[in-house]
Amino acid sequence: LRVEVSGSNIKIFVDDQETPEIDYTDTHPFICGKVGYRVCNAHVRFDNFSVTTRNDGNPSKIELPEDPDVVRLFPNPVSDELTVQSIAAFSDLCIYNANGQEVYRKSISGAVSRIDTSAFGKGLYLLKLTSQSGNCITRKFVK
Numbered sequence: 001l002r003v004e005v006s007g008s009n010i011k012i013f014v015d016d017q018e019t020p021e022i023d024y025t026d027t028h029p030f031i032c033g034k035v036g037y038r039v040c041n042a043h044v045r046f047d048n049f050s051v052t053t054r055n056d057g058n059p060s061k062i063e064l065p066e067d068p069d070v071v072r073l074f075p076n077p078v079s080d081e082l083t084v085q086s087i088a089a090f091s092d093l094c095i096y097n098a099n100g101q102e103v104y105r106k107s108i109s110g111a112v113s114r115i116d117t118s119a120f121g122k123g124l125y126l127l128k129l130t131s132q133s134g135n136c137i138t139r140k141f142v143k
Contacts, residue, residue: 090129
């Protein structure tokens with residue numbers, strides 16, 4: 001079993017298949033969580049299995065509902081500067097690339113923040129806003 005994840009696309013290959021058995025794009029992917037597997041009446045063996053996560057493992061954090069009117073990103077897709085609006089309730093801003101690697105972080109205050117994205121490569125990014133109480137909201141944007 002081989003699983004390839006790129007952004008919100010998940011491909012699952014069995015044995016040495018070139019074409020995936022399952023090719024699925026999740027319209028509302030989770031950016032944090034736990035890895036698991038489920039089998040029934042099968043012999044399963046994993047080699048070189050590794051998972052990297054930046055989740056702090058705090059299950060008491062509650063994610064705020066993702067109301068698109070609360071936080072706005074524009075322009076999207078972005079060229080050189082991303083504007084993030086209506087963020088007064090948040091204190092930290094992080095950006096992750098499609099591989100889950102943090103590429104940008106800053107403390108924020110006020111209702112608007114502008115981010116220089118000229119050095120970012122083309123692709124899908126996730127912007128995560130976190131409040132001082134630990135609540136967070138995530139938005140997607142494309143460079």
